[in-house]
Amino acid sequence: MKYTTVSARIDSEKALEAKAILDSKGISVSSAIRSMLIKITETGDVPFKI
Incomplete structure (x- = not known):
């Protein structure tokens, strides 16, 4: 199985x-x-309401 890295930006406090x-x-x-x-x-x- 091949893997990949996912990154996201989020407010530091929320993270x-x-x-x-x-x-x-x-x-x-x-x-x-x-x-x-x-x-x-x-x-x-998506498993939640957006």
């Missing part, structure tokens, strides 16, 4: 807040993003 929430659930930011992208490919849609 730290999100990381703290994910950390409390035992999930890394990378794993959360990976899960979201996999769900998009499985459903053909």
Whole structure:
């Protein structure tokens, strides 16, 4: 399997807040993003309201 790196820009404060929430659930930011992208490919849609 070939891997790629994905990067995104986000406000530093929001990134730290999100990381703290994910950390409390035992999930890394990378794993959360990976899960979201996999769900998009499985459903053909974004898994939350935009």
